[in-house]
Amino acid sequence: MNIAENINKIKSEIPASVTLVAVSKTKPNADIMEAYNSGFSVFGENRVQELIDKRPQLPSDISWHMIGHLQTNKVKYIAGFVEMIHAVDSLKLVNTIDKEASKYNRVINILLQFHIAREETKYGFNIEEVNEILSDELLCNLKHVRICGVMGMATFTDDTSLIRSEFRYLKGCFDSLKNGIFNDKSYFTEVSMGMSGDYLIAIEEGSTIIRVGSSIFGERNFCEKK
Ligand SMILES: *Cc1c(COP(=O)(O)O)cnc(C)c1O
Secondary structure, three states: OOOOHHHHHHHHHHOOOOOOEEEEOOHHHHHHHHHHHHHOOEEOOOOOOHHHHHHOOOOOOOOEEEOOOOOHHHHHHHHHOOOOEEEEEOOOHHHHHHHHHHHOOOEEEEEEEEEEOOOOOOOOOOOHHHHHHHHHHHHHHHOOOEEEEEOOOOOOOOOOOHHHHHHHHHHHHHHHHHOOOOOOOOOOOEOOOOOOOOOHHHHHHHHEEEEEEEEHHOOOOOOOOO
16 A cells, blocks of 8 residues: 555545644655645644754645644744644643744644543643633733644553543543633634544544544654654
8 A cells, every 4th residue: 555545545434524634753755745746735743853854845835733742942943834733731832832923923723732641751731721721811812823622642552442531531621611711712623633543433532633644654663753
């Protein structure tokens, strides 16, 4: 199977309303071009350095999603072009994105990352923290950031019932925000969850954006930096 076929197979399995982000981290630009030449243009990277190294060699109409943990001091390198930042996990990061996007007169779509997995190491908010930091005043003052929804990563496990329960929990967090502070915000629509091993479960549980790498581009090297 080649890359274009892998993308078409996944697209045939998912509703047209679900956005597929092809996670190209660690993969060469030739692989990205193979997907691009088949008509696909939404890619995700998890490291700023890799993204800014690759991008100048690639078509400018690619829609780039930053999916990995993002340090505030690196926002400036991607603020001029990034379509969506998935893993926003602090108020400081929200404010930094707003400031850096303002320099380009852009609005950047962001998602709030929730900690939904059993693993201690994964970043993210819980719902109490989010309710604490968000206020109508904050949302009103963010001129260059649009908080479009939530994102999470399930536990790395074969236990599909655990994965499903974590996705259901994340959808519950989304619903409670949608019914709360975001109730009048029509742009608050996205639930980014589901990767190669679990995107079908994620969609059953309400995912609107799936982030798929290895099922499209093949396995990554073990020396991958996290
Ligand atoms: C690498 C990565 C993915 C894709 O993982 P696959 O299992 O290869 O599909 C999705 N989301 C994030 C945040 C990632 O870092």
